[in-house]
Amino acid sequence: MTKSNKILSLKGVSKSFPATARGGEPIDILDSIDLELHTATSIAITGKSGSGKSTLLQISAGLLSSEKGEVLFDGRRLDTLSDTQLSRIRSTSMGFIFQSSLLLDDFTALENVAVPAMIMGIGEKPAREKALHLLESVGLSDRLGHKSDQLSGGERQRVAIARALVNEPLILFADEPTGSLDERNAALIEDMLFALVAEKQVALMLITHNAPFASRCDEVYRLHNRKVEVIR
Amino acid sequence: MRSKLALMLIGRKLGIKSSPAAKRRILFNILLISVVVAALVFAQLFVVSMSRGIANKYALLGNGHLQVHEKAGTPIPDLKQIVDVQLVAQTYSLLYSPSKNLMVRLKGVERSYFNSQRLGELTFLDTPLDTKGSSLPQILLSKSIASKLEVGQGDKVALMMISNNSLRPQLCIVGNLYDSGYKELDENLIFCDFSLMDKLFSSKADTYYELLVADNEADEVRSILEREGLSVTSWEEENYAVASNLETSRQAVLGVMIVVAILCGYFISELSRELIEDDKRRIALLKLLGSGNSLIRGVYFSTVMLVTLTSIVLGTASGILLGLNLGSMLSFLAAKSIPALAFYLLDFQVMVPFLDIAIILFVLILVSSLSVLWSLRRVRNIPLLSSTRFD
Numbered sequence: 361m362t363k364s365n366k367i368l369s370l371k372g373v374s375k376s377f378p379a380t381a382r383g384g385e386p387i388d389i390l391d392s393i394d395l396e397l398h399t400a401t402s403i404a405i406t407g408k409s410g411s412g413k414s415t416l417l418q419i420s421a422g423l424l425s426s427e428k429g430e431v432l433f434d435g436r437r438l439d440t441l442s443d444t445q446l447s448r449i450r451s452t453s454m455g456f457i458f459q460s461s462l463l464l465d466d467f468t469a470l471e472n473v474a475v476p477a478m479i480m481g482i483g484e485k486p487a488r489e490k491a492l493h494l495l496e497s498v499g500l501s502d503r504l505g506h507k508s509d510q511l512s513g514g515e516r517q518r519v520a521i522a523r524a525l526v527n528e529p530l531i532l533f534a535d536e537p538t539g540s541l542d543e544r545n546a547a548l549i550e551d552m553l554f555a556l557v558a559e560k561q562v563a564l565m566l567i568t569h570n571a572p573f574a575s576r577c578d579e580v581y582r583l584h585n586r587k588v589e590v591i592r
Numbered sequence: 593m594r595s596k597l598a599l600m601l602i603g604r605k606l607g608i609k610s611s612p613a614a615k616r617r618i619l620f621n622i623l624l625i626s627v628v629v630a631a632l633v634f635a636q637l638f639v640v641s642m643s644r645g646i647a648n649k650y651a652l653l654g655n656g657h658l659q660v661h662e663k664a665g666t667p668i669p670d671l672k673q674i675v676d677v678q679l680v681a682q683t684y685s686l687l688y689s690p691s692k693n694l695m696v697r698l699k700g701v702e703r704s705y706f707n708s709q710r711l712g713e714l715t716f717l718d719t720p721l722d723t724k725g726s727s728l729p730q731i732l733l734s735k736s737i738a739s740k741l742e743v744g745q746g747d748k749v750a751l752m753m754i755s756n757n758s759l760r761p762q763l764c765i766v767g768n769l770y771d772s773g774y775k776e777l778d779e780n781l782i783f784c785d786f787s788l789m790d791k792l793f794s795s796k797a798d799t800y801y802e803l804l805v806a807d808n809e810a811d812e813v814r815s816i817l818e819r820e821g822l823s824v825t826s827w828e829e830e831n832y833a834v835a836s837n838l839e840t841s842r843q844a845v846l847g848v849m850i851v852v853a854i855l856c857g858y859f860i861s862e863l864s865r866e867l868i869e870d871d872k873r874r875i876a877l878l879k880l881l882g883s884g885n886s887l888i889r890g891v892y893f894s895t896v897m898l899v900t901l902t903s904i905v906l907g908t909a910s911g912i913l914l915g916l917n918l919g920s921m922l923s924f925l926a927a928k929s930i931p932a933l934a935f936y937l938l939d940f941q942v943m944v945p946f947l948d949i950a951i952i953l954f955v956l957i958l959v960s961s962l963s964v965l966w967s968l969r970r971v972r973n974i975p976l977l978s979s980t981r982f983d
Contacts, residue, residue, distance in 0.1 A: 423880070423976050443972075444884055451882020462877050466604045466611065476881045478597040523881075 366435075367531050367563045368397040368420055373429035375415055389415050391586035392429070399530065402557060402564035404574035406591070407583035413567045414535055416583065420565060421454055421533050422446050434530060451480045455524030455532040455562070457553075459539040461516035463508040463523075469495060469515075470504040473522045480527050487526075494522035498552055514545030518552065525556060531563040538573065550576065598891050605867065605895040621863055622903045628856045629907025629956070630914065632849050636948050637915035639845045643838045645940020649774045650834060651827045652713045653781065656680075656802030657810045659830060661823040664799055669820055673809040678705050681789040681797040686752040687782065688761065689741035696737065697780045698751065700789025700797065709804060717769040718745045729788045730767030734778035738769050745769060753792050762792055773926060773939030776834075846948055853952050857959025861967040864896040868967070872974055880976045889968045896964045904953055911949075918942050 375390040389412040397403055405413050418424035419431060422438040431438045433449065441449070463472045473491035478484060495504060498518040503511060511519065517537060524532055537553065538546035550573055557564045566577055574580050580591040607615035651657045656678070660668060668677050681700040686693055717735055728748065733741075743749055743766055750761040764784070772778050789797050805813045810826060817824045828835035868875065875888055919942060926938035 418977065447879065447882050447884045449882075450880065454882075456880060462873075464604075464874060464877065466614070467600075471600070475597065475878075478594065478600075479878070479881055479883045479887070481594060484596045527882075 365399040366396055367399050367433070368395070368565070369432040370395040370416075370420060371430050371432070373416075373419060373426045373431060375412070375419060375424070375426050388586055390419070390426070390583075393588050395420075395581070395588060397531065397563050397565060399563050400558075400561040401579070402554075402566060402577040403579040403581060404566045404568060404577035405581050405583060405588075406568060406571065406574050409569075411583040412586065413583055416588075417533050417535050417565060417567050421456070422449065451476065452527060453530045455527070455529040457517070457520050457524050457532065457534040457537045459536040461508075461513075461520040463516055463519060465508045468505045468507055469500060469511065469519045472508075472519055473526050476523055477526050490526055491522065494526055495519070497556070498522050512545075513541055514548060517541060517545070517549050521549070521553060521556065525560060525562070528560065529562060531565065532557060533565050535567045536569070537566075538568075538570065546570075546573075594887055598887060598894070601891045602895050602898070605891070606898060618899060621899055622906065625856065625860065625900060625903030626907035626910060628852070628859075629904050629953075630910040632852055632856075632952055632956075633908050633911025633949055634914050636846065636849050636945055636952060637911065637942065638918065640842060640945040640948060641915070641918075641940055641942045642937050643842050644943060645937050646774060646776075646838060647827075647835070648940070649713055649772050649777050649937070650831050652710050652804065653772055654777060655827040655830045657805045657827055658803040658814055658817070659825045659827075660801040660803060660817060661825065662801065666801070666822070668801055668803070668822075669816065671813060671816060673806045673813050674803055675709065675806060676707055676802075676804040678702060678802045679786065679799065680705070680802045681786060681793070681799045683789070683793050683797040687737070687741065688750040688752065689743045689747070692741045694737060694740055695780065696782050698731075698789070699781065699783050700786040701783055702786050705783075714770045714772045717771060719768075721746055721765065721767045726765060728763055728765040729784060731764045732768050732770055732783040733766050734781060735769050735771040736775055736778040737780070737782060738766065751792070774937040846951070849948075849952050850955050853956040854959045857956050858963050860896060860900050860960035861963030863899065864892055864964045864967045865970075867892060867895065868970060868974075875971060875974050876976050879974070885972050888971050889965075892968055892971070893961075893964055897961065900957065900960050904956065908949065908953065912944055915942055915944065 370393050373390055373393040373395075374388075376386050376388040379386050393416065395403075395416075405416060407413050415424065419426050422431065422433065422441070425439055434453065436449075438446065438449075463469075464475065467475065470488060470491050473494055474484070474487040477487035477490055482490070492501075492504065495501060498521055500515060500518055500522070503515055503519075506515075508516060521537075524534075534553065538549050541549060553564075554576055556562075564577065566574065568574050575592070582589045582591050605614075605618075607618045660666070664679055668674070678701060683698055685696060685698050687696045721730065731749070731751075733743070733749075738744060741749065745766050745768060747766050748763055749766060750763050753760055753762050770778075770783075803813070814824050814826065871892075878888055879885075922938045922940075925933055
């Protein structure tokens, strides 16, 4: 980590999707976006559907490249890194939570959480111990041996949160993490997410439609007309 | 630990702790590849055994493994590799029955000619004829010749002989019928006593020694005999067309088997393509969680190759077992005298051509490895966003 504790920095990032083979105009999504995220802070990106929120998250995480500008993660330009280096950064320093929990279907909850730790090179036993501890902290100690299809939507999302945190990342990218949950489960996940982010001192980039959920972040931005506007 | 994770992922792909559908799918692929491998092994075993069986018929009944073209009485070195030495006289003659005639190859042999090795290559269809009181010499016809001449045991036939530049018939009696199981050989080969040949044809018959030697010792024995100044030929030289056809056929069939193995190897890469196509979301997720392409490629390569190797072991064992139990089926077919199989040898000892099978399996493993590796390039192109776009 750099001395300024700046985890993520976007400078003049622009993105457009090219015209399709069938014709049509290129679609401009983002235009000269500047954004910073510091350790143990949280930012929320809100905006209408199709405004480019998810695209911004994907560019920030190095999952998608930008046409212009640069993305610095922990002081390193993501666009200059090889696939292997990016994989390593995703493994050690980033956690992801999506609207769909995206678990490995034929793995148990415990195994799903242990997998990223094993990818990072941690032995099976310590990886399982870490996974067990995290699953206990999200209230799933009685669901360790259950597979994805034996868990409810809220439980799957809690497994996804535990999995995102297992490698003690510097930053958590959450794209509509409560989007597919009912109100009660959504509230539970929101509380759990902010509690763990505070406890683990992790930076959070949250993409959401939900204004009250967004307002719990330290900073709130809105994507409008391809630009980022500061809400708070 | 990545290797442990890889083992977990391979285990899930192979159906261990997985759904019944996943298990069924892997078992189906194993079964499919096993059947192809079993067919390849069985076909090669059948062809090689049959070729060897035909070669044995020619060597044991036709000419001997080696022939020493020297006068009767010439001493043959007593070598441990030489199993049997017989003085033989042969000539070609017309054979007449009351209704038909046929050009035959007449071999005059001593009683000791039909030793256990040769008796293993033919079947006598009747008990020897008791011809006490008859002055007619006996000849031994094949079932095939007897059928063509429309004669049976005890019937009289006439051999047309050239004697002092004139032709004269010699009446003989059919003492017994034999069947070697290979129609090509049986079609013109008949036997009589060596003394009869000597009496009837004298200088017109070609007299030589037939040698049977231990397996794979023919070349060594030949070189020793030639060093002794003896004129030696092999059964392959005496039956050049047959020997070269057998070798060409064996090589051609091996070539076809190798091509089939290559196609099978390509099919195996289709299995890996199918697995990757089905697992795009899983692969994207693993990449998102930080897994490198090499780990994922290793998992899918190992999975497909484990399926392949399991199938090869099962297929090879099945093919060999099937081949080793071929004898009873062949005997059944031979007994049925099916016209379509008349020119095939159905009476041969089954041998496992390990080298040929090893070549076929090596090609199969090599081609499947390369084609699977080639198909795994697409892992690199699976976008991580496949998982996020899943909804």
